[in-house]
């Protein structure tokens with residue numbers, strides 16, 4: 001990967017220390033919720049965090065973070081696009097998504113490769129990200145135009161790039177992880193590790209974990225492929241409740257930036273405790 005050529009993107013992201021790209025081999029495995037949890041966990045540790053949704057056809061971060069679309073679209077300032085901020089805490093979390101740009105939340109975006117490429121370039125070069133410890137980038141499932149655009153535009157920042165791969169324990173998802181890993185090798189993108197999501201179900205009454213699907217596949221694969229296993233997250237009904245409420249809050253917040261205390265509610269879910277171990281390993285990767 002070529003490095004060190006200054007571009008509008010490298011200038012814009014000059015003060016972003018680490019860029020973490022979240023990948024999954026297939027859809028619906030929880031990539032966006034892991035991106036959200038990762039961003040919130042890093043934020044809860046006092047880091048300055050931004051989160052970028054590059055899933056242009058199915059953006060879900062605005063709903064997951066409880067942030068509404070501004071009536072007038074994303075604000076422009078003389079220094080670029082102003083991100084939307086999640087959570088009313090003193091230190092806010094910058095969010096950008098195509099979900100803030102479409103007229104209605106239910107509009108779908110059907111774009112060909114060049115338009116997607118231009119949108120991703122704009123997200124990286126025009127958004128006023130400011131000083132960040134981490135920029136977490138959620139991507140569409142698989143490896144497509146969006147991933148290639150990201151890698152192309154971020155090439156001058158290759159020393160600050162890394163990735164997290166999300167899978168579920170089922171075999172189909174796991175075989176897709178191999179494709180994801182081949183992609184990271186082909187583009188020389190370092191892998192921090194693998195997260196196995198929806199691995200078992202925690203009974204809300206007794207706390208016992210039942211393995212609905214097979215278990216341990218993600219860890220075995222990580223060992224086989226020589227990547228770190230970051231941890232497993234069960235199906236968490238409390239997390240689902242928080243995410244559902246966040247979605248409703250996002251609907252109600254049209255035209256305003258959110259003051260929703262998502263982080264505080266998120267901290268009370270079982271997943272938050274479990275995610276701490278994953279966030280520890282992510283932070284340790286950079287030490």
Ligand SMILES: Nc1ncnc2c1ncn2[C@@H]1O[C@H](COP(=O)(O)OP(=O)(O)OP(=O)(O)O)[C@@H](O)[C@H]1O
Pocket residue numbers: 024026027028029030031032033034055058060139140141197198233234235236237239240243
């Ligand atoms: N650990 C979990 N416990 C409970 N629900 C979860 C968990 N992880 C994800 N979900 C739920 O599963 C659904 C899919 O998750 P998510 O949207 O994060 O997946 P994705 O891989 O990003 O999907 P897409 O293919 O649409 O990008 C969401 O409704 C989310 O709330």
